[in-house]
Amino acid sequence: MKHPEHRGSIFVEDAEILSQDAFPGKQYILRLQAPRCAARARPGQFVHLTVDPQRPMRRPISIMRAHPGEGWIDLLYKEVGEGTALLARRKAGEIISNLGPIGQPFQVSRKRPLLMGGGVGMPPMLFVAESLKDSDRQPLVILGSEVPFPFTPRPSEIMVPGIPDGIIATLPLLDDWGIACRLTSGQDMPGVHQGYVTDLARHWLNTLDDEAKNEVEVLACGPHPMLEAVVALAREFDLPVQVSLEEFMACGVGGCAGCAVEVQTENGPSMQRVCVDGPVFDGYRVF
Incomplete structure (x- = not known):
């Protein structure tokens, strides 16, 4: 049980909506003024939002960016049900109850982290990337x-040895930070690899020598089938791997255990709560 170490680190705030931008595919980027959360947020953590005053059940959403100095957090979400549909109607200036930051963050220990995000699993990868932009x-x-990206891709100015020629589309913000990024999709888009994130990652990993491979670790967030494929890829190349799981949640703070998943431990299988024991787990212990 991990309640004690979370006491004093999860805050309830009346967060003001600073902006809400809509993108194709019913995707939205929501910026909230939530200074207590922004000051503590770490890559891989999430918030639990009250989407509407008449709907007491909160919704978990990964944190994409946090600015401790200005006190805001950015969230990317997709409208998939009644709750997120209500959230999508909220306007700038309105107040939302924000509970967070919650959960275990990613831990980066190697020189060449390989970050893979799929769909609404992209935000934690952006947060990790931003945390590394001034590091070595x-x-x-x-x-x-599988839907249009919630940004306008552009050709990258950063060359990545091992990436096929012509795969040059990137997320502009990452390019501006000096961080190498490439995009994949099942759709045919200019400069975008047509296929899965794991296909492009495998191509890149196959070009590395043993010394470079020993500097790689894998961090991923996305739908269950993608994470299963990511862990299989990490196993193929004998790489450490962390995954952030997506689960339905009720309380979000470890009380109800409704988000429990089976995790392999030194003492055998254990049911652990995605909200506070995760959402980030060692990939080999989950898959």
């Missing part, structure tokens, strides 16, 4: 989406 790490970010 050399991350490669691979983002995949």
Whole structure:
């Protein structure tokens, strides 16, 4: 049980909506003024939002960016049900109850983190990338989406040895940070790899020598089938791997255990709560 170490680190705030921008595919980027959360947020953590005053059940959403100095957090979400549909109607200036930051964050320990995000699993990867932009790490970010990306891709100015010629589309913000990024999709888009994030990652990994491979670790967030494929890829190349799981949640703070998943431990299988024991887990212990 991890309640004690979370006491004093999760805050309830009346967060003001600073902006809400809509993108194709019913995707939205929501910026909230939530200074207590912004000051503590770490890559991989999430918030639990009350989407509407008449709907007491909160919704978990990963944190994409946090600015401790200005006190805001950015959230990317997709409208998939009644709750997120209500959230999409909220306007700038309105107040939302924000509970967070919640959960175990990603831990980066190697020189070449390979960050893979799919769909609404992209935000934690952006947060990790931003945390590394002034470090000596050399991350490669691979983002995949089956709907149009919630940004306008542009040709990257950063060359990535091992990436096929012509695969040059990137997320502009990452390029501006000096972080290498490439995009994948099942759709045919200019400069975008047509296929899965793991396909492009495998191509890149196969070009590395043994010394470079020993500097790689894998961090990923996305739908369950993608994470299963990511862990299989990490196993193929004998790489450490962390995954952030997506689960339905009720309380979001470990009380109800409704988000429990089976995790392998030294003492055998254990049911652990995605909200506070995760959402980030060692990939080999989950898959």
